[in-house]
Amino acid sequence: MTPFRYLRTxxxxxxxxxxxxxxxxxxxxGGTTLVDLMKLGVENPSTLIDINSQPLAHIEDLxxxxxxxxxxxxxxxxxxxVLVRKRxxxxxxxxxxxxSPQLRNxxxxxxxxxxxxxxxxxxxxSFACNxxxxxxxxxxxxxxxxxxxxLGTSDQCVxxxxxxxxxxxxxxxxxxxxxxxxxxxxxxxxxxxxxPGQTPYRETVLKxxxxxxxxxxxxxxxxxxxxxxxxxDRASYExxxxxxxxxxxxxGGKIQSARVAFGGVATKPWRAHDVExxxxxxxxxxDLFAKAARAAVEGAQPRRDNAFKxxxxxxxxxxxxxxxTALAVSGDGHRGGAQ
Amino acid sequence: xxxxxxxISSLTEETLNAEDNLTAVSFDVNGRSVTLSLDPRVxxxxxxxxxxxxxxxxxxxxxxxxxxxxxxxxxxRINSCLTFAVMHDGQAVTTIEGLAKGDELHPVxxxxxxxxxxxxxxxxxxxxxxxxxxxxxxxxHTEDAIRENMSGNxxxxxAYVNIVRAVREALANGSLTx
Numbered sequence: 001m002t003p004f005r006y007l008r009t010x011x012x013x014x015x016x017x018x019x020x021x022x023x024x025x026x027x028x029x030g031g032t033t034l035v036d037l038m039k040l041g042v043e044n045p046s047t048l049i050d051i052n053s054q055p056l057a058h059i060e061d062l063x064x065x066x067x068x069x070x071x072x073x074x075x076x077x078x079x080x081x082v083l084v085r086k087r088x089x090x091x092x093x094x095x096x097x098x099x100s101p102q103l104r105n106x107x108x109x110x111x112x113x114x115x116x117x118x119x120x121x122x123x124x125x126s127f128a129c130n131x132x133x134x135x136x137x138x139x140x141x142x143x144x145x146x147x148x149x150x151l152g153t154s155d156q157c158v159x160x161x162x163x164x165x166x167x168x169x170x171x172x173x174x175x176x177x178x179x180x181x182x183x184x185x186x187x188x189x190x191x192x193x194x195x196p197g198q199t200p201y202r203e204t205v206l207k208x209x210x211x212x213x214x215x216x217x218x219x220x221x222x223x224x225x226x227x228x229x230x231x232x233d234r235a236s237y238e239x240x241x242x243x244x245x246x247x248x249x250x251x252g253g254k255i256q257s258a259r260v261a262f263g264g265v266a267t268k269p270w271r272a273h274d275v276e277x278x279x280x281x282x283x284x285x286x287d288l289f290a291k292a293a294r295a296a297v298e299g300a301q302p303r304r305d306n307a308f309k310x311x312x313x314x315x316x317x318x319x320x321x322x323x324x325t326a327l328a329v330s331g332d333g334h335r336g337g338a339q
Numbered sequence: 340x341x342x343x344x345x346x347i348s349s350l351t352e353e354t355l356n357a358e359d360n361l362t363a364v365s366f367d368v369n370g371r372s373v374t375l376s377l378d379p380r381v382x383x384x385x386x387x388x389x390x391x392x393x394x395x396x397x398x399x400x401x402x403x404x405x406x407x408x409x410x411x412x413x414x415x416r417i418n419s420c421l422t423f424a425v426m427h428d429g430q431a432v433t434t435i436e437g438l439a440k441g442d443e444l445h446p447v448x449x450x451x452x453x454x455x456x457x458x459x460x461x462x463x464x465x466x467x468x469x470x471x472x473x474x475x476x477x478x479x480h481t482e483d484a485i486r487e488n489m490s491g492n493x494x495x496x497x498a499y500v501n502i503v504r505a506v507r508e509a510l511a512n513g514s515l516t517x
Contacts, residue, residue: 006362006379006425028426035382035421036402048379050426076415080477100491101476102469103403105415106422236490 002044008053015051020181020209022047027211029072030106032099033115041125042116042132056110056213059083065219068177071110071212075165076101078109088217090226090245094168094263097230100237110212113166113176113192114204117159118147118239130156130200138200146305147241150313152267153301157200160264161193162239167263168228170271171245174217180210189215193268222249222257229320230263231312240264242313246320248279255279255288255325262296265313272296275317284325289318362425368393369437379425384408386424387434395435395464399493406492409465409472410434416472418491435464438471447471447509456505458496466492470506474513482507 007022009015019025025047028034037043057072059081067083078084079095099107121127121139128137140148140158148158166189174189192204206212226247232238243263249256258279260272278292293314300310365374368391375390384401387393387410396419399407403421410419411433438445444452447470457463469492478488485506486499494502 001380003360004379005360006423008362008425008428028423031422031426032403032418035423039402048423052426100406101472101488102406102409102416102418102491103421106417236487 001038004045005047006050007047008050010053011055015049015054016179016181016209016211018049022049025049027051029108030111032103032107033111037116040123042123067217069109069215071214072108075104075107075109075112079104088168088172088223088226090171090223090228090247091165091168093228094164094245097228098164109215112163113212115163118162119159122159131159134201144305145303148303148306149267150265150300150302150306150309151262151270152195154196154198156198157196157267158303159267161266161268163269164228164230164240164243164263166269167243167261168245169215170269171247171259171261172217172220172223174215176212177214177216178206178210179213180207190271195267222247222259225249225324227320227324229316231316242309242316244316244320246324248324250325253283255282255284262313265309274298289321292321293317364425364428366427366429367431369433375424377424379423381424382420383422383424383427384419387419393434393436397461397464399462406469407462407465409468409492411468411472414475416469435467445471446512450505450509454501454505454508456498456501458498462492462494466494466502470509473506474510480507480510
């Protein structure tokens with residue numbers, strides 16, 4: 001591992017100011033992504049600013065009925081928080097479907113949003129990767145690419161965004177609060193992550209030296225009837241091959257409005273507005289679900305080993321729709337079970 | 340601005356030894372206060388094993404994928420391989436060596452013995468630390484929930500059936516005394 005300077009901040013220190021003096025520096029919180037990638041030689045910060053002492057771990061009930069989650073809140077604390085479970089079950093389920101209890105105790109909300117792809121070629125210095133080495137090529141294009149993306153890809157990169165939590169946050173119309181050398185700003189979550197295009201090394205709109213301080217989730221009555229459904233190679237402790245975050249507002253048998261986002265299949269947390277439009281104002285039916293599923297994979301670009309995801313994503317969405325419409329009609333509420 | 344630069348310089352002085360880049364860290368390990376001067380690259384796992392010679396905590400994958408390195412920090416289970424030791428100043432670390440009271444085993448250790456919940460034993464310290472943490476986590480005590488919440492600990496021998504039995508018994512006894 002490349003040597004680095006370690007700066008332990010205390011309350012009252014300004015980590016943003018510290019980083020601005022640090023050259024090739026990085027913030028560290030849970031460390032579950034960064035330490036892993038430093039061991040692999042993929043990340044080589046010359047300075048680490050430890051922000052764990054900063055007062056950014058609060059989960060705060062906002063006056064307008066929304067929720068503010070501090071960037072240092074641990075994934076486990078968010079997942080088990082009573083207001084998260086009540087107002088945004090899809091978020092709790094997404095968090096609990098990710099990683100392991102140990103990792104969830106370490107990983108923070110800010111770090112989860114910033115986690116890097118699990119593409120095997122990105123994580124291994126012996127392969128070409130346009131994210132790691134801009135212009136060096138993409139090994140995944142013509143090599144084994146079973147876990148890779150079918151949505152939002154480019155001829156430069158087909159790496160999936162691995163976060164489950166972010167899929168829920170993009171469905172929930174969350175807003176990110178950022179603090180940088182030039183002050184504070186907010187960014188709608190959907191605009192935070194970037195598709196690779198011709199610049200796959202640019203993954204977010206975060207500017208150099210900026211720190212995520214919190215995520216605001218707006219009041220969302222629809223989100224009380226929501227779920228996160230994740231499909232993977234084993235029942236637990238595995239990244240998604242396909243996942244769906246889904247919220248439906250039902251009236252009688254009719255879908256009044258919908259929030260739909262996908263994980264495991266796309267280069268960024270994927271909000272599916274087209275699918276929402278297909279569902280909105282329609283009577284729930286198998287025909288409608290099939291139509292929504294077709295809209296989900298419109299424009300999908302499968303490669304040699306991941307073509308199965310075109311089917312898998314549609315089936316996952318349909319299963320989610322069946323589950324949530326049946327529950328909404330019977331009024332039972334959703335009870336876990338997103339495996 | 341003056342205040343900021345002062346903060347930066349005092350921080351730098353306090354946490355860096357410019358010559359060799361060693362960083363001081365003090366934490367409590369199994370009830371004992373220790374102070375170490377470490378290269379910041381040393382993980383908590385390596386600090387425990389190589390610097391404090393507490394080799395009960397195991398290094399499996401060293402990438403947070405197997406759970407063999409599980410320890411408790413301030414009562415919460417974490418993967419000690421994915422965190423730098425210097426990040427734990429002032430915290431309390433509990434390892435497998437810290438569970439028994441003399442010859443009296445922790446109830447989870449006793450349950451693992453009783454149910455023969457291991458074969459080669461390499462993952463066992465991590466399994467036991469996870470199970471100890473589970474006693475204070477908001478999870479159900481069903482077999483499915485135990486399997487889900489022990490999924491961060493991989494057992495290559497496949498001793499899962501007996502691990503689940505042991506954890507289930509420990510949870511049942513723990514909840515009776517709680």
